[in-house]
C-alpha cells in the first residue's frame with residue numbers, strides 16, 4: 611500500500627477494503643470528465659460504483675485533485691469532476707508528473723489509472739474502451755499510451771474491446787508487439803465497443819471467468835511486466851442502432867479530418883460527435899456496456915481474491 615499521505619488520499623471505503631483484503635476494482639475518471647456530458651457522466655459514475663458493490667467488490671475511482679492522487683472518490687469529488695468536464699486535465703501517464711507537481715486536477719485515462727492502481731495494489735480495473743492505434747496512425751503515429759502501459763504494467767483491464775473509431779487490427783498488432791495477453795470473454799470474435807462484432811477473430815477466447823482468473827494468476831506468479839486485457843462484448847445487439855452508429859462514426863471521422871484535430875482531443879471529439887449524430891443512442895449504449903463491464907470486473911476480482919494460489 612502506498613502510505614505517503616502527502617501524495618495519496620484514500621476514501622474510507624477503500625482504506626477499509628485494503629486493510630481487510632477485500633476485492634477492489636479500480637475505475638478511471640477521464641470517462642467521467644471527457645467521455646460523457648453532465649449529468650449523464652455523474653449518474654453513470656455512481657451507477658458503475660453501485661454495480662461493482664452489488665457484484666461483491668469495492669470500487670476505487672481514481673483521479674488527481676489539487677495535485678493529490680485520490681483512490682476512491684467521495685460523492686462531492688465525483689460531482690466536481692463531472693461538472694468541470696473537459697476543463698480538467700486529461701491525464702495520461704506522460705502527464706502525471708506535471709499534474710502532480712503543479713497541484714492541478716487531473717482525470718486519469720486508462721494508462722495513468724493503471725499506473726496508480728498498480729502502485730496501490732489494485733490488480734483489477736474496469737473501463738469502457740481503451741485507447742488504441744488511430745486510423746491513419748501509420749502517418750500520424752497517433753497510438754494511445756494505453757497500449758504501451760498495458761505492455762509494462764501488470765494490471766487486468768476489463769473493457770468492451772476497441773472502438774470502431776480506431777484501427778482495430780493495428781491496435782491488436784501493437785498489443786501483440788507489447789506482449790499483452792488479450793482475451794475475449796464469451797465469444798470468438800473480438801468486440802468493437804459499440805458492436806459485439808468486429809469481423810476480427812480473437813487470438814484467445816474463453817467462456818468462463820475462472821479461466822481468466824487463472825490466466826491472471828499465472829501472469830502474477832511469473833511476475834510478468836505486462837497486463838491482461840479482457841474484452842467483454844456489449845450485451846445489446848440491436849441492428850438498427852448499430853447501423854446508425856456505424857454511419858455516425860463515418861461522418862464524425864470525416865469531420866475530424868476537416869477540423870484537423872490531433873492528439874488527446876481526438877477521442878473526446880469523436881465520442882461527442884457520435885453521441886450528437888445518433889441523438890444520444892451511442893451514449894446509452896456506452897453506459898450499458900460500462901455497467902456490464904463493471905459487473906464482470908467485480909465478479910472477476912472476487913473470484914481472483916478467493917484463489918489460494920495468489921498473494922495479491
Ligand SMILES: O=c1[nH]cc([C@@H]2O[C@H](COP(=O)(O)O)[C@@H](O)[C@H]2O)c(=O)[nH]1
Nearest residue numbers: 640641645719720738739741754874877
Ligand atoms: O469510451 C471511451 N473510451 C476511451 C475513453 C478515454 O480516452 C482515453 C484514450 O485517449 P487517447 O485516445 O487520447 O489515448 C482512454 O484511456 C479513456 O480514458 C473514454 O473516455 N471513453
